[in-house]
Structures are given as structure tokens and as C-alpha cells.
Amino acid sequence: MNIPQIRMQSTFAQIGIETSRGEMQIQQRHADMQMEQPMAKLMIDRRPPRLTIDQTRAFEDANLKSVFRMTEDAAQAGYQQAMNTIARISQEGDELMMIEHGFSALHSQAERNSLPPMADINIGWIPSHNSVKINYDPGETRINWKTRPVNIEVTPNKPVINYYPGKTNINLAQKNTLNIDFEI
Structure with missing residues (x-):
């Protein structure tokens, strides 16, 4: 089908x-x-420190003087000795003038002039205290700057x-x- x-x-x-x-x-x-x-501006103003040491007096105490100072000291000592001698002679003359007062001037003058003066003994090479002068100036530093933006x-x-x-x-x-x- x-x-x-x-x-x-x-x-x-x-x-x-x-x-x-x-x-x-x-x-x-x-x-x-x-x-x-x-750049920024930087300015430095500076005064440097200064140290001064003066040993002149210490050297003079140790008899280490300059020629000019030694000459000056010798002249001063000679002048002082001359003045002392003039004063002594003048005093002895005044004593002799007063002999009429019964004062035995010759005896006392002879006794005084016959004895040597006492020697001044001292160590001359040691400087005296504070004979070295020290001066210190610390100086100054000033710094100034200007910044720029x-x-x-x-x-x-x-x-x-x-x-x-x-x-x-x-x-x-x-x-x-x-x-x-x-x-x-």
C-alpha cells in the first residue's frame, strides 16, 4: 500500500x-x-681673630734686652747713681756744717762709708710674675644671605x-x- x-x-x-x-x-x-x-646672595664679612703675646718684659727680666733698651737702662742707672751720690755728698756736707752742735759727723761718716752696702742677691733669669702679656681678640664673622624665590x-x-x-x-x-x- x-x-x-x-x-x-x-x-x-x-x-x-x-x-x-x-x-x-x-x-x-x-x-x-x-x-x-x-642663586642666593651670600655675603660674609669677617674680621679674623688676633692673638698678641708680648714677652718684652719677660725677656728684660732674664736680661735678654735689645741693645737700645740696655743702653737706656744703663743710662738711667747711671743717672740715678749720680743723683744718689750728689744727695749723699750734700747730706755729708750738711752734717759737717753742723759740727758746732757737738755732733761727731766725721766719726759717723767714716763708719758709714767704711762698711760695704748689703748686696742685693736675686735670681735674675726667672721672669717676674705676669711678665708675659697675652691679649686675644676673638674676631667676628657676620653672614648675610638673601634667598630668591x-x-x-x-x-x-x-x-x-x-x-x-x-x-x-x-x-x-x-x-x-x-x-x-x-x-x-
Whole structure:
């Protein structure tokens, strides 16, 4: 027995989608910057320290004098000795003038002039106390400076943006079909 048959063949429709991605490029240049730092002004005013040591008196006490000082001292000692001798002779003359008062001037003068004077003994090469004069001036240092501000100029650069939008293409890649066959 033959049964009628219907055959159906179908294909579905297919959609084709093509996409290209969007692209974005951003370039940011560094900001243009100009910086200037003027030098600070530094001024130093200085008076150096000074140390003075005067050993003249210590050398004189040790009898290490200059020729001029030794000559001056010898002249002064000679003058003083001459004045002392004049005073002694004048005093002895005055004593002899007063002989009428019963004073035995000759006896006392002979006794005084016959005895040697007491010698002054001293160590001459040791300087006396505080014979070295020390003077110290610490000096002075004055520092003065003037700072100057930093000059900064900044020019920002805008970013460069390139944008390429994405695309989507939709098409019909395959049509739908329906085939119907039948047999009797």
C-alpha cells in the first residue's frame, strides 16, 4: 500500500554579523615646564681673630734686652747713681756744717762709708710674675644671605585623543528555505 508521503526540508535563515572593535588612542605630552632658580646672595664679612703675646718684659727680666733698651737702662742707672751720690755728698756736707752742735759727723761718716752696702742677691733669669702679656681678640664673622624665590612656569598640554568607532555589519548570510516534496 502506498501511503502518500510528504517530505519537507527546511533550512533556517542565518544572520551574519561582522564587527570591528572601536579603537581609542590617547597621547598625553608632558607639561612644558620652565624652572629658574636664581642663586642666593651670600655675603660674609669677617674680621679674623688676633692673638698678641708680648714677652718684652719677660725677656728684660732674664736680661735678654735689645741693645737700645740696655743702653737706656744703663743710662738711667747711671743717672740715678749720680743723683744718689750728689744727695749723699750734700747730706755729708750738711752734717759737717753742723759740727758746732757737738755732733761727731766725721766719726759717723767714716763708719758709714767704711762698711760695704748689703748686696742685693736675686735670681735674675726667672721672669717676674705676669711678665708675659697675652691679649686675644676673638674676631667676628657676620653672614648675610638673601634667598630668591624659584620661578616656575608650567604650560599644560592638552591630550591628543584619536577615536575610531567600532562597526557592526549585519547581513543575511543564508536565506531560509522550505522544500516540500510529496509522493503519491
